Amino acid sequence: MDAWLDDPLTGRRVRIAEARAKRPNQFDDAQNDDGGGSGCPFCAGNESQTPASTAEALGADGRWLARVVPNRFPAYTPPDGDHEVVIESRSHRARLLDLDETELAAVVRLWAERLAYWRERCAAGGYQLLFKNEGPRAGASLEHAHSQLISRPEAPQAIRREWDHAESQLTATGGCAWCGWLERERQSGERWVAAAEGWAVVCPPAPRQPMETWILPSEHEPGLDRLATSARASAAFAAVLRRTVAAIDAETGGAAWNLIAHVAPAAGVDRAAWHCRVEILPRLNTLAGYELATGENLSTVMPEAAAARLAERF
Ligand SMILES: [Zn+2]
Numbered sequence: 205m206d207a208w209l210d211d212p213l214t215g216r217r218v219r220i221a222e223a224r225a226k227r228p229n230q231f232d233d234a235q236n237d238d239g240g241g242s243g244c245p246f247c248a249g250n251e252s253q254t255p256a257s258t259a260e261a262l263g264a265d266g267r268w269l270a271r272v273v274p275n276r277f278p279a280y281t282p283p284d285g286d287h288e289v290v291i292e293s294r295s296h297r298a299r300l301l302d303l304d305e306t307e308l309a310a311v312v313r314l315w316a317e318r319l320a321y322w323r324e325r326c327a328a329g330g331y332q333l334l335f336k337n338e339g340p341r342a343g344a345s346l347e348h349a350h351s352q353l354i355s356r357p358e359a360p361q362a363i364r365r366e367w368d369h370a371e372s373q374l375t376a377t378g379g380c381a382w383c384g385w386l387e388r389e390r391q392s393g394e395r396w397v398a399a400a401e402g403w404a405v406v407c408p409p410a411p412r413q414p415m416e417t418w419i420l421p422s423e424h425e426p427g428l429d430r431l432a433t434s435a436r437a438s439a440a441f442a443a444v445l446r447r448t449v450a451a452i453d454a455e456t457g458g459a460a461w462n463l464i465a466h467v468a469p470a471a472g473v474d475r476a477a478w479h480c481r482v483e484i485l486p487r488l489n490t491l492a493g494y495e496l497a498t499g500e501n502l503s504t505v506m507p508e509a510a511a512a513r514l515a516e517r518f
C-alpha cells in the first residue's frame with residue numbers, strides 16, 4: 205500500500221510505497237547475467253514490457269528517440285500523485301555522457317514538456333519533481349539511462365520553505381532573490397564555473413557534496429518551459445548540461461550523481477519570485493550517522509575550490 209507517515213514528535217514525514225520493493229535491479233548480478241540489453245525493459249524492441257508511452261520524441265526516421273511511460277513501480281499513484289519514467293535512449297546506454305546530441309536534446313525537451321503537462325493539471329500548491337539517478341550509489345536500480353518525474357498535489361516541506369523565502373525576498377526588495385545572487389556571483393567570480401548559451405554554471409554557496417554544481421538561466425525564468433517550445437533552446441541546454449556533467453565526471457573519477465530540476469511550483473507561487481535551477485549532485489560522501497543525526501551535510505571541498513577546478517574542465 206501507499207501511505208504518508210507523519211511523526212508528531214519530530215515533524216518528520218515519510219512516504220511508504222510498498223510497490224517499489226518489487227522493482228527489478230539491473231545492478232544485481234543475479235538478475236543481470238547478460239549485462240542488460242536483451243532483457244532490459246527500456247531497450248527498443250521491449251516496449252511491451254513497459255506501459256504505453258504517454259509522450260515520445262521522434263527521430264527523423266519516425267522511430268522514438270526517447271519516451272515517457274508511467275512508472276510500473278510507482279512511489280505515487282492517484283490521488284496522491286503520478287510517477288513517470290523518461291527512457292532516454294533506444295539503446296542500452298547507461299550514462300548521460302553516452303547519449304548522442306540528438307538524444308540528449310530530445311530528453312531535455314521531454315522533461316520540459318512533461319513538467320508543463322503536469323503543472324497544468326495540478327492544483328495550486330502542488331509540485332513537480334524531476335530527477336535523475338545515475339549509478340547505483342545515486343539510487344538507480346535500472347542501468348538503462350532514464351529519469352523520473354513525480355507530480356504531487358502538495359509541495360514537499362523543503363520546497364515550501366524555499367518558496368516562502370523567495371516570496372518574502374520579492375516583497376522586501378521587489379526583485380528575485382536568485383537574480384540578485386547570480387549577479388553577485390558573476391561579479392565575484394569565486395564560485396563561477398562558466399556562462400554559456402544563456403545559462404550560468406555555478407557552485408552553490410553551501411554544497412552538500414564535493415563538486416555540487418547548479419545550472420541556472422542567466423535571465424529570470426521560473427521553469428524550463430522554453431526547452432519544450434524551441435529546438436534551439438533544448439539543444440543549447442543539452443550542450444551546457446553535457447559539458448557540466450563531463451567536467452564533474454572528470455573531477456570525480458566517474459562518481460554516481462543525481463540531477464534535480466528545481467522548477468517553480470504549480471499555480472499559487474509568484475513566478476517572479478522563483479528562479480529555476482538544475483542541480484547536479486555527485487555522490488562521493490554517503491549519508492552517514494552525522495547527516496542522519498543532524499539533517500546537515502558534511503562535505504570535504506569548498507565551493508570556490510570546486511568551481512576553479514570545474515571551470516578548467518568546462
Ligand atoms: Zn536497456
Ligand SMILES: [Zn+2]
Binds near residue numbers: 380423424
Ligand atoms: Zn530570477
